Amino acid sequence: MSVDTPQRQPVPELVLLFIGGFMYVAATVVKSDALFIASIFLCVFAGFAALISTRLSRQSRRTIALATVVGVVLTGVGAVYMVKDASEPVIFSLGLLLYPGGSLALSGFINLVSNRRRKPRSNPPLTDVTDRT
Incomplete structure (x- = not known):
């Protein structure tokens, strides 16, 4: 029987929402x-990031960093196609990649920052070196 690590709560994502x-x-x-459009994107990204952050937080730091990079790439591709298809009557466009990409990038970034704050890479904890003889 294994003990699960405590799950990180998506508090930063909900605050952004x-x-x-x-x-x-x-x-x-x-x-x-401009503020209206920014608020819609922030709500969508933060809402979806809150859904995936708890599962992503259980992964290794390397996996979280890779997911963040993938999210940034998907966001860029989605943004390019969203601008390109802005005046076209397309239902399914690669511009839709913007939403999961932005959410994944936001979730990965928050998890990386949160992981760093929980486990500092400083010196190991001091041990008791008192002579008890």
Whole structure:
């Protein structure tokens, strides 16, 4: 019987989701299109990142870094195709890769930062070297 490691709660992702919600409200009040678009992307990325972060946090640091790089690449490809297909009536475009890519990149980045804060790579803990003779 193995003991599972404690699961990381997706608190930073949920905080970003709430910030995106507040940005959405602010965008509707000040009627800012740029703030509105940014809030939608932040809400989508943070929402999906909250769903995958707990599972990704159980992986090795190398796997998390690889997932982050894959997410950044998918985000770039998705953004290019989303801009390219902006005026086309396409239902399924490679621009849809933007959403899982951004979520994976955000989740990976938060997990890497969170993992570093939980397990510092500093000196090993000091042992008791007192002479008890």
